[in-house]
Amino acid sequence: MNRLLKPYSILFIEDEKEIRENYVNYLKMFYEKVYEAENGEDGYDIYKKFKPDILILDINLPKLSGIDMLKMVRKDDHNVKVIMLTAYSNIEYLLQAAELKLTKYLVKPISRDDLEGALSLVINEIVNFDIKSKRVVRIKNSCVWDYDLKKLRCNDIEVTLTKREVDILTLMFFNLDKTVSYDEIMYGVWDDFDDEFSTIKTAIKTSIKNLRKKLPDNTILNVYGIGYKIEKT
Numbered sequence: 001m002n003r004l005l006k007p008y009s010i011l012f013i014e015d016e017k018e019i020r021e022n023y024v025n026y027l028k029m030f031y032e033k034v035y036e037a038e039n040g041e042d043g044y045d046i047y048k049k050f051k052p053d054i055l056i057l058d059i060n061l062p063k064l065s066g067i068d069m070l071k072m073v074r075k076d077d078h079n080v081k082v083i084m085l086t087a088y089s090n091i092e093y094l095l096q097a098a099e100l101k102l103t104k105y106l107v108k109p110i111s112r113d114d115l116e117g118a119l120s121l122v123i124n125e126i127v128n129f130d131i132k133s134k135r136v137v138r139i140k141n142s143c144v145w146d147y148d149l150k151k152l153r154c155n156d157i158e159v160t161l162t163k164r165e166v167d168i169l170t171l172m173f174f175n176l177d178k179t180v181s182y183d184e185i186m187y188g189v190w191d192d193f194d195d196e197f198s199t200i201k202t203a204i205k206t207s208i209k210n211l212r213k214k215l216p217d218n219t220i221l222n223v224y225g226i227g228y229k230i231e232k233t
Helices: 017-028 039-049 066-074 088-095 112-128 163-173 180-187 197-214
Strands: 006-013 033-035 055-058 081-086 104-107 134-138 143-146 153-156 218-222 227-230
Touching: 006 017, 006 039, 006 104, 006 112, 017 033, 017 180, 033 039, 033 104, 039 055, 039 143, 066 081, 066 153, 081 218, 104 112, 143 227, 163 197, 180 197, 180 227
Parallel strands: 006 033, 006 055, 055 081, 081 104
Antiparallel strands: 134 143, 143 153, 218 227
């Protein structure tokens, strides 16, 4: 009996041959088109040629890392869904890629149930949401955040921001309506981890305080004991 394949195309990029072949063969049982690559450069070439619906890629790839490849993809494509595979030691690195809009990351080794669960989330997004590339988000009081330029403008005047303030806003606007934890801000923005967490947390609070002076009232909301969020107006 022929199985009805799901009408989606997947590109699976993994440098470990046995893992790649195992999952590619598995995915071909359920999905209409499945492509594969063993490194980031080949993966990017295949992506450009076939424009798959879904990318599944390891964060550590030869020739071109998963993060760097995805940065290239996201320059022009904010629609393709992405599942990132990572080791425990890579989670901190992954947090720095919040703006790359992952649907899910999975910690290796991954089970087929884990992968199918992540793919269900991806397909739900494809089916239920018409996602378009979002270039700007409007805040109250005539303020606008530009995603591409990473600039804040209020009343058509650019607001002066420090590099750290830009990084924090970039992280928060790519997580609209979601709480961004102190840990996510620390790993996504701070370069120096020599200081204790309590010291960095104090610095985060200071940066948020300064940002609030430059934004309309109640733009950045406290989520007690967890972090901060920006809600859509």
